[in-house]
Amino acid sequence: MSSLLSGTKIAVLGGDERELILISELLKRGAILKVAGFPSSKLCDGASAVNSVEDACRDAKVVVLPLPGTSLEGIIRAVYAEGELKLSKKAIDVLAENALVIIGSARPFLREWVGSYKLRLLEIAEMDDIAIMNSIPTAEGAIQIAMEESKITIHGSRSLIVGFGRIAITLARTLRALGSDVTVVARNEGQMARAYEMGCKRAGYSELAEAISHSDFVFNTVPSLVINRNVLKKARCDAIIIDLATQPGGTDFEAANEYGFKAILAPGLPGKVAPISAGKILAEVIPRLIIKELAKTGQEQVLE
Secondary structure (H helix, E strand, C coil), X not given: CCCCCCCCEEXXXXXXXXXXXXXXXXXXXXXEEEEECCCHHHCCCCEEEECCHHHHHCCCCEEECCCCCECCCCEECECCCCCCCECCHHHHHCCCCCCEEEXXXXXXXXXXXXXXXXXXXXXXXXXXXXXXXXXXXXXXXXXXXXXXXXXXXXXXXXXXXXXXXXXXXXXXXXXXXXXXXXXXXXXXXXXXXXXXXXXXXXXXXXXXXXXXXXXXXXXXXXXXXXXXXXXXXXXXXXXXEEECCCCCCCECHHHHHHHCCEEXXXXXXXXXXXXXXXXXXXXXXXXXXXXXXXXXXXXXXXXX
């Protein structure tokens, strides 16, 4: 296996326990790793801890950033870093020619830099092999929050799911298996048909206020303001709202607080509730993507 990425210089910037599992897998495949955002005590033998993003990126053919990406200011999520970890244009400038940048979802500034330096950008958060697998710990984590915050069981409860993408489908299936009566709010006719096939009730967005009035648990997966003040006015006083969308979520949290609702923004659950399982997903998918992308540029890797 060591020949798969033999000699490929890879920079890993920030992250959490998931990246530690990925780092181990990349080393097994022969990569040369420089890591920023982790103390050397956290890294396995073979990975080099460096003090800055620029040091990690210097001459790297591949740079891997966390799935949550960066803030608008370029701050990289790095739970083990002693200080702030920031992605700068200087770091992009010292990458190898035609380098590959892998990130969950890129901010506009990163897309611009990649274009300016003629690099390659791979955004992986919405890829099926990442997103569907990550929907499992996300759904389990959302239900864990619901159980911890509520005084009732999931069994016999009424759950409302807003949006019906990958996460919502897995969540609906799991809630149904636990005995919850599930209503799905979606626009897409195919999604509505799938919800029906799964035994869920269905509602359009025009019916969201009515649907929320009957719900014990509300799970939002839509990254735009759908659970607004007018919708919240119709919610039950003891309803628990769990927003799984990317920040800032799709809930008016100010209004929810004003009305006294328990509303929780909970993005990025895989790394929080099941980092080992989530790390194994990255370790399975990212090396394969790197090999595929490097092969496109003529840097064929020796496959098993």
